[in-house]
Amino acid sequence: MNSINDCYTLNNGTSLPCFGFGTYNEKDGDNLEIIRTAIRTGYRFFDTASIYETERVLGQAIKESGIPREEFFIESKLWIDEMGYENAKRAFEATLDRLQMDYLDLYLIHWPRQTGDENENWKELDLETWRALEDLHAEGKIRSLGCSNFLPHHLDNLLSGCKIKPVVDQLELHPGYSQEAAVSYLLAHDIRPMAWSPLGRGRENALAGNAFLAKLAKKYQKSIPQINLRFLLQKGIIPIPKASTEAHMKSNMDIFDFSISEEDMWIMTCMPQTTWLGEHPDFYIPTRKSNPEQ
Known part of the structure; x- marks a missing residue:
């Protein structure tokens, strides 16, 4: 990979840029101007979601740019209260409407479980939701399907009953929270891992002040x-x-102009847990009110 627009070939034969731009709502910023700037800077792969409330401004910025739609890779996600066959279809159409587009390059299920341990039928709900996405894919409205925050046991359930295999899975991934078991599972099953919060997050972001990372930066x-x-x-x-x-x-x-040595990569991989956001698909119950990043 030599630039942000170099691509991986996914398990369905489509191409996905190796580097994207996250549009999770910047509470203290002008989202429209931020996305306009990202486009001018050269970004073409944009990640959004219904819960981020940035689909509308992303679509506006792309339309205003004058750059053909096919030069962009646009990904969105349906939220947990949009799961289920009919709900998922309605959610997708609402996403397209907000984006002012007639197709998505990639559409994800945002979380594998609705309400943690209280929702024991999550396996059936995931498969029902996935069937809706498969039907939308068959209609030519979605080019690729994927997941977000799915761990190996969630994916095992999906793979047991799906016709179309997920091409990606988004997880919180960064030094200090590299989730090696989940990433190994994804790579073994030819599902491309994608990192949300890749720089850590929060006011007390321990990555920003980590002594070892500072040493590597130098x-x-x-x-x-x-x-x-x-x-x-x-x-x-x-x-x-x-x-x-x-x-x-x-x-x-x-x-793209340097490489980290193998030894340093191993040290970073084995760092103690640092800056974990605390959101876990089996033990954390997200809501629209909590409005998490992922």
């Missing part, structure tokens, strides 16, 4: 965020970082 003459993104890239994981300024957007892209 060694490779890069910033800590660039080290974190390069780490993921070398592991075959697609990062989808957010950025609110052009300087940060360009800095995040500047990770």
Whole structure:
């Protein structure tokens, strides 16, 4: 991979850029202008979701850019209260309407379980929702299907009853939370891992001040965020970082002119757990009110 627009070939033969741009709602920023800037900077793969409330401005920014729709790779996700066969179809059509598009490149189930242990029929609900996505795919409205926050046992259930295999799975992935078991499962099943929150997140982001990462930044003459993104890239994981300024957007892209050594990669992989956001698909019950990043 030599640039953000170099692509992986997915298990269905389609191409997916190796680096994306996250559009989770910037509460203190102008989302429309941020996305306009990202497009001008060169980003073409954009990740959104119904719960982010950025689909409308993403569609507007793309339309205003004058760049043909087919030059973009657009991905969105349906939320947990949009699961079920009919619900999923309605949610998808609402997403298309907000984006002002007639198809999506990739559509994901956002979370595998609705209400944690209280929802014992999650396996049936996942398969029912997936059938809706498969039907939309058959209609030519979705080019690829995927998952977000699905762990191996969630994917085992899906793979046991699906006609179309997921092409990607989004997980919280970064140094200090590399989820090696889940990533190994994905790679073994030819499902491309994708990283949300690849730079860590929160006011007390321990990655930003980590002494070892600071040492690597000095060694490779890069910033800590660039080290974190390069780490993921070398592991075959697609990062989808957010950025609110052009300087940060360009800095995040500047990770293709160096390599992290094998020894340093192992040390980063085996770092103690750091900056885990605390959202787990089996033990955390997200709601629209909580409005999590993923």
